[in-house]
Amino acid sequence: MTHVILSNLTKSFPGNPVAAVNTMNLDIPSGQLVAFLGPSGCGKTTTLKMIAGLITPTVGDITFDGASVLAVPPEKRGAVMVFQNYLLFPYMSVGQNVGFGLKMRGVEPKVIDRKVIEMLDLVKLPNIANRRPRQLSGGQQQRVALARALITEPKVLLLDEPLSNLDAHLRDEMRELILSIQRNLGVTMIFVTHDQEEAVLLANQIALIFDGVLQQYAAPDVFYRQPISERAARFFGGINFVPATRRGERLETAFGAFHVRTPGVENAPEGEVTLTIRPEQVVLNPADDENCTSGRIRSRIYVGTYTRYKIMIGDIEIEATRSGDIDHALNEGDAVRVGFPADRIWVVGRS
Amino acid sequence: MIGERWRIPLMLAPTLIIIVVLFFGSLGYGFLQSLGWQPNIGNTTFSLDAYATVLFSPEYREQFWSGLWLTIWVSLASTFISAALALMSALLLRQTFIGKKIATFLFQLNLPVPHLVIAIGMIFLFSQSGLAARAAAQLGMISTPNEFPVMLRDAGGVGIILAYLWKEVPFFGIVLLAILQSVGEDYEDLARSLGANRWQRFRHVILPLVMPGLLSSSIIVFAFTFGTYEVPKLLGVRFPEMLPVMALEFFLNPDLNARAEGMALSMIIAAITLLIVVAYMWAGNRAVQR
Ligand SMILES: Nc1ncnc2c1ncn2[C@@H]1O[C@H](COP(=O)(O)OP(=O)(O)OP(=O)(O)O)[C@@H](O)[C@H]1O
Ligand SMILES: [Mg+2]
Numbered sequence: 001m002t003h004v005i006l007s008n009l010t011k012s013f014p015g016n017p018v019a020a021v022n023t024m025n026l027d028i029p030s031g032q033l034v035a036f037l038g039p040s041g042c043g044k045t046t047t048l049k050m051i052a053g054l055i056t057p058t059v060g061d062i063t064f065d066g067a068s069v070l071a072v073p074p075e076k077r078g079a080v081m082v083f084q085n086y087l088l089f090p091y092m093s094v095g096q097n098v099g100f101g102l103k104m105r106g107v108e109p110k111v112i113d114r115k116v117i118e119m120l121d122l123v124k125l126p127n128i129a130n131r132r133p134r135q136l137s138g139g140q141q142q143r144v145a146l147a148r149a150l151i152t153e154p155k156v157l158l159l160d161e162p163l164s165n166l167d168a169h170l171r172d173e174m175r176e177l178i179l180s181i182q183r184n185l186g187v188t189m190i191f192v193t194h195d196q197e198e199a200v201l202l203a204n205q206i207a208l209i210f211d212g213v214l215q216q217y218a219a220p221d222v223f224y225r226q227p228i229s230e231r232a233a234r235f236f237g238g239i240n241f242v243p244a245t246r247r248g249e250r251l252e253t254a255f256g257a258f259h260v261r262t263p264g265v266e267n268a269p270e271g272e273v274t275l276t277i278r279p280e281q282v283v284l285n286p287a288d289d290e291n292c293t294s295g296r297i298r299s300r301i302y303v304g305t306y307t308r309y310k311i312m313i314g315d316i317e318i319e320a321t322r323s324g325d326i327d328h329a330l331n332e333g334d335a336v337r338v339g340f341p342a343d344r345i346w347v348v349g350r351s
Numbered sequence: 352m353i354g355e356r357w358r359i360p361l362m363l364a365p366t367l368i369i370i371v372v373l374f375f376g377s378l379g380y381g382f383l384q385s386l387g388w389q390p391n392i393g394n395t396t397f398s399l400d401a402y403a404t405v406l407f408s409p410e411y412r413e414q415f416w417s418g419l420w421l422t423i424w425v426s427l428a429s430t431f432i433s434a435a436l437a438l439m440s441a442l443l444l445r446q447t448f449i450g451k452k453i454a455t456f457l458f459q460l461n462l463p464v465p466h467l468v469i470a471i472g473m474i475f476l477f478s479q480s481g482l483a484a485r486a487a488a489q490l491g492m493i494s495t496p497n498e499f500p501v502m503l504r505d506a507g508g509v510g511i512i513l514a515y516l517w518k519e520v521p522f523f524g525i526v527l528l529a530i531l532q533s534v535g536e537d538y539e540d541l542a543r544s545l546g547a548n549r550w551q552r553f554r555h556v557i558l559p560l561v562m563p564g565l566l567s568s569s570i571i572v573f574a575f576t577f578g579t580y581e582v583p584k585l586l587g588v589r590f591p592e593m594l595p596v597m598a599l600e601f602f603l604n605p606d607l608n609a610r611a612e613g614m615a616l617s618m619i620i621a622a623i624t625l626l627i628v629v630a631y632m633w634a635g636n637r638a639v640q641r
Contacts, residue, residue, distance in 0.1 A: 049540070052540075052544050053543075053544070054540045054543065054544065073543075074540075074543045074544050075543050075544070075545075075546045075547060075548055076546075077544075079544065080544050080545060081540070081541065081544045083537055083540075083541055085537075087537055087538055087541050089538070089555075089556070089559070091559040091560070091562075092559075100542070100545055100547075100555070101545040101546050103555075104542075104545060104546040104547045104548070104551050104555075105546055148545065149545070152545060152546060158544075
C-alpha cells in the first residue's frame with residue numbers, strides 16, 4: 001500500500017523543444033487503480049517509466065508515502081513495470097520467468113518454486129511452469145508477465161497498455177483478473193491506455209493527458225458529465241457542441257436560450273462558451289417545454305439496442321440516441337421537439 | 352502433383368547438391384589421399400601409415416603434439432578474448448554518446464582488411480624494429496629498440512593471438528551490435544524494475560540474449576583460426592608451430608609422398624575442429640541455461 005505523489009513532474013528529451021511530460025501534478029492514494037489515458041504519444045509511457053525510475057525526470061519530484069524516490073534506483077524502488085509487449089525472457093521457462101525477481105533477490109530456490117506456483121494459480125494459469133513462453137497465447141503471456149511482476153510484491157504496479165493486445169473475450173477476462181488482484185492485494189496500480197472504455201472499465205480514477213499535460217483527474221463518470229474541455233468531451237465520445245453565451249444559469253444559443261443547473265457548473269466558464277450534451281441525454285419530444293427547441297430528423301440509424309438520430313436545428317446538427325425498440329413515430333424528415341434537460345447540459349470553454 | 356511440403360526441399364536441392372558434392376567430394380578425395388591413395392604416382396593401396404607418421408614417428412611426433420597444443424591455445428584464446436572484448440565494446444558503442452558514429456566506424460574499419468595484411472601490419476608496428484619499438488626508444492622509455500618486449504614470433508603465440516584479436520573483434524562486434532540493436536533495452540529495463548542489478552542484468556539478460564549469435568560467430572572464428580596458416584606463418588616461430596603451418600609444409604614438400612601426411616594432418620585438424628566446436632556449443636548453451 002503506497003501513496004504516490006507526482007509534483008511538477010516534467011521530462012524533456014534532448015533535441016525536442018516540446019516536453020514529453022509537462023509539469024504533471026498527481027496524487028494517487030494508496031491502493032487505488034488509476035488510469036493514465038490519452039492519445040498515442042501524449043507521454044503516458046514516459047510518465048510510467050519515470051515512476052519506475054527507468055527515465056530520470058528533467059524537473060519535479062516523485063514521492064512514495066511522502067519520501068522522494070528520485071535517488072532510489074529502479075531495482076530498489078519497488079515500482080514494477082509490466083510492458084505492453086510482455087517481454088517474457090525467451091530463453092527461460094515460464095516458471096523461471098515468474099521467479100526472476102525473487103532469484104535476483106537471492107531467495108532460496110525452494111521458496112521461489114513454491115511462490116511461482118502460487119502466482120501462476122493467482123493469474124489462473126496452473127501447471128504451465130515448465131512450458132516455454134513461445135508456447136503460450138498472447139493472453140497467457142500477458143498473465144505470466146503479470147505474475148512475474150506480482151511475485152516481487154511491488155509497492156506500485158505499473159501496467160503499460162495491459163489490455164490493448166488482447167481480443168474482446170480475453171480483455172474481459174484480464175480485466176476481471178486485474179480487478180480481483182487489485183482487491184485482494186490492495187496494491188497501488190497505475191495503468192496506461194489510449195482507450196477510454198478500458199480506462200472507464202478498470203480505473204477508480206482517470207488522469208486524462210494530452211500532449212504531456214494533465215487535463216483532468218477524476219472518477220470515470222465525471223468525464224461523461226463534467227468534461228473539462230471540448231477535446232476531453234470528444235475523447236469520451238461527446239459529439240454535440242454548440243456555441244453559446246453564458247451568464248450564470250442562462251445560455252444563449254443560435255436556436256434559443258437554455259437553463260443550466262447541472263451540479264458543478266458553477267465552476268465552469270462564463271461568457272463565450274460551448275454548450276455540450278451527451279447524445280443519450282438529449283430528449284426527443286419531451287413532456288414539458290423547458291429547455292426545448294424544434295428541429296427536423298435528418299437520419300435515423302437503428303443499431304440494435306438503441307437508435308441513433310441526427311437532427312438538424314437550423315444549420316446545427318445534434319445527435320440523440322434512444323435505447324430500446326425502434327420508434328416508428330420518429331421518421332426521417334419529421335419535425336421533432338428537442339429537449340436539453342437543464343441538469344444534463346454541460347459547459348466548456350470555447351476552443 | 353508435387354505436394355506443397357516438397358516445394359522448399361526442391362527449391363533448396365540444387366544448392367544442397369553442390370554443397371554436398373563439393374564437401375564430401377573434396378573431403379572424400381582428401382581422405383583417400385590421407386590413406387595413401389595416389390594413383391598418379393602408382394599408390395593404390397590403403398594404409399594408416401601417414402596418420403601414424405604424423406602422430407607417432409620420432410621425426411614428427413614432437414612437432415605435432417606441441418603444435419596441437421599451441422593451435423588449440425591460440426584458437427581458443429583468440430576466439431574467447433575477441434568475443435569478450437567485442438561484447439564489451441558493443442555494450443559501450445550501443446550507448447548514446449558524442450562521436451558514436453565515428454567510434455562505430457573506426458571500430459569496424461579493418462573488417463575488409465585481409466588477414467595477411469593485418470599480420471604484416473603487426474610486424475610493421477610491433478616487431479623489435481617496428482614503429483612502436485622505435486617510438487618507445489625515441490621517447491626514452493627504453494634505451495634501444497631491441498629492449499622492446501618480444502610480442503611477435505614468440506613461442507606462446509601471443510603475436511598470432513594479437514593479430515587475430517585485431518581482426519576478429521570487429522567481426523564479433525558487428526554481429527553483437529546487430530543483436531543488441533534488435534532486442535533493444537526493454538528487457539534490461541524490465542529486469543531492472545524486477546530488481547536486477549547491473550551484473551545480474553548482464554548475466555541473466557544480455558548474455559543469454561546474445562549467446563546464440565555469439566556461439567555461432569565463435570564457431571566461425573574458431574574454425575578459421577584453427578585451420579589457416581597465413582598469420583601463424585608470418586608471426587609464429589619454427590617450433591612450436593601451429594598445425595596448419597605444419598600441414599602447409601607437407602604440401603610444399605617436393606616429395607609427393609608427403610602429400611599423404613599433409614592430408615592426414617588436414618583430416619586430423621578437421622576432426623579436432625569439429626570436436627571442439629561441438630563441445631563449445633554444448634558448454635555455451637549449458638552456461639546460459641543455468
Ligand atoms: N527516448 C526518447 N527520446 C526522445 N523522445 C522520446 C523518447 N521516448 C519518448 N519520446 C517522445 O515523448 C513523447 C511521449 O512518448 P510516450 O512513449 O510517453 O507516449 P505514449 O503516451 O506512451 O504513447 P503510446 O500510446 O503511443 O505508447 C513522444 O512524442 C515521443 O516521441
Ligand atoms: Mg506508450
